Amino acid sequence: MVNRATKPKRFDRNLIVIGAGSAGLVSAYIAAMVQAKVTLIEAHQMGGDCLNTGCVPSKALIKSARVAHLVSEAARFGIKTSAPTVDFQAVMQRIREVIAAIEPHDSVERFTGLGVECVQGYARFIDPWTVEIDGNSRLTAQSFIIATGAAPLIPPLPGVENSGYLTSETLWEEFAKRPAPPERLVILGGGPIGCELAQSFQRIGAQVTIVEMAERLLLKEDPAAAALVTARLHSDGVEILTGHKAVRFETNKCLMVEGPEGERRLAFEDVIIAVGRKPRIAGFGLEELGLVADGKLPVDGFLRTNIPHILCAGDVAGKQQLTHGGSHEAWYASVNALARPFKKYQADYRVLPRVTYTEPELASVGLTEAEAFQKGVAFEVTRYDLDDLDRAIAEGERCGFVKILTAKGSDRILGATVVGEHAGEILTEITFAMKHKMGLRKILATIHPYPTWSEATKYAAGQFGLARKPIGLLKWAERWFRWQRG
Missing domain, CATH: 3.30.390.30 (FAD/NAD-linked reductase, C-terminal dimerisation domain)
Structure with missing residues (x-):
């Protein structure tokens, strides 16, 4: 553990935020609004996963897929038309245009105008009060918020490293090069990401198979509600293998899965791994500070690490993995960071909605x-x-x-x-x-x-x-009205 007595007498910033996804952006915004001196450090793209590889591109894809499906069902509404022809490159181009249209909301220009100093580079803790950016410049701060997000979890399956697998982050760049969607697409994972991608790609021309180890899809959700989503996926043509475990990848693009009837070979053109996400904690100097335990970044109810002036928000905190949840946590993290030691607020997750954007x-x-x-x-x-x-x-x-x-x-x-x-x-x-x-x-x-x-x-x-009618009162009312009629 680093000696905490190295606390400087003066600080360059009131707050440094590492990561410019939803949690980092909101944290920096709040700090700037209360006139704190704040620096936002991002190694890649402003907007994080949500804008560039997550919520925004996936919802744009879902819309195109729904339009294609609606055209194919036009006769149901009294409209006669031919079957839709999907221009896959046009779909991918539209996704890029949607991202470009939303980018200004999360841009360096906007946040600089709000009073946030935006720095591109990799931040690494040198001590509990100092970060180094790209191995060059250093900044000190009274408080820090780690908002580095999460990355797709890749299971240690034999052959996975040579399978050419894609994730919800990498598929967009790869498919942007393709003239058509994959003919055979296997998706590992039957959670929200897996279900959304499965339905969308099925509707624009792929033959999709979902492999899910649990006995049903969308395990966190109400069983009856999840069953309706599953039924629609089936009717769309998605093959659903619940109760099946991925065993290994073989050469020639094959995945072996094991289910109630033994092993089965699934040939694929592409495979998307969507079995979960893990916090991005490597490379930031967090291990050296003693903040990491069992591959996680433990935080208390106030989103503080075991060094109280270093806080977390968003996916890296591991409490939930929702864009609006990250923004919600950012309020608590930023207020708790800036109001130390006079005030603190415990994060409240009791009313945190979530949506799976299937049809x-x-x-x-x-x-x-x-x-x-x-x-x-x-x-x-x-x-x-x-x-x-x-x-x-x-x-x-x-x-x-x-x-x-x-x-x-x-x-x-x-x-x-x-x-x-x-x-x-x-x-x-x-x-x-x-x-x-x-x-x-x-x-x-x-x-x-x-x-x-x-x-x-x-x-x-x-x-x-x-269901809670006052039966006794209604009986008296009936008698009263009968008496009034004479």
Whole structure:
């Protein structure tokens, strides 16, 4: 452990942020807004994974894939047309254009204008108060926020190093060179990334196989909701091998998997590994400071490492792996860094929504039924099926439901799952209500425009009320109105 008595008497900066993804950008922004002197250091691209290889390009791909699928289903809406022809290079070009259109939001120019000093280079801790950039210049700071993100986890399968595998980070550059999508695409991992990529590439011309070791896809999500996503993937033509474990890669682009019926050989043109992500912690001098344990960067509830003036936010903290979650953590990390030692706030993850952008979308917030059972929380379930929603009927998108967990004997919302068209948008009202401690009766009392998808939450709240009608009072009311009629 480095001697902490090396603390300098004067500092170059109030705060140094390492990494310019969502967590780093928000951390630097907050510091600049309160007039702290802040430096943001990024070795690669501003915007991090989300802008360049994650959220933005994947959602652009999903849109193109959905358009292709909609054209193929046009007859369902009374429109006669020929089957869509996918120009794969045009799709990839559009993805690049979308990234370019959003880049200014995360650019050096914007953040410099906000008062953030932006430095390109690799930062490495020399001691707890000093970082060295590219082995040259050094800066000291009162506090640091590590926001270096995470990288795809590559399992140690025999032959993986020679398999030519791709990840959610590398596929974009590789496919930008291709005239067409891969004919046979294998995706390892049935989580959100694997499912989104599988459906999209299947819809634009690839034959996709998902290999998932667990017994079902989207293991963290409500089983009934995940089943609807799985059914849609099946109907799109995706082959789904749940309960199958990847065993080894063989020559000539083959993957051996083992399932209930023994080993099976999967030939592929490309394979995407999407089994998870691991924190980016190597090369920053964190090991030398004693901050790394078992390949992770442990932090407390205030996002502090075991050196309290060095904090973390985003994927590297390992609490969650969501862009908006990184921004959420950035508020706590930056405030806790800048307000030391007078004030500190414990990060709150109770109302952190997440969305899987398949079709149908799957969105959730708070507790699932399984989590509530595990925690021993007494709850009740209210479900409203979207096949009853007028807007869903009109648009021909009746698949899905809203499921809300409430505390037993109360309308207080413990969690919710929405699966269906615009599930992420529908969930927002529930998330707002949970954050501000408003129950289902408040949602029911809110006027929702007709016909909209947002009415699904109101009707779910209505289902809650119908199941709890005051039967005794209604019987007296019936007698009263009968008496009034004479």
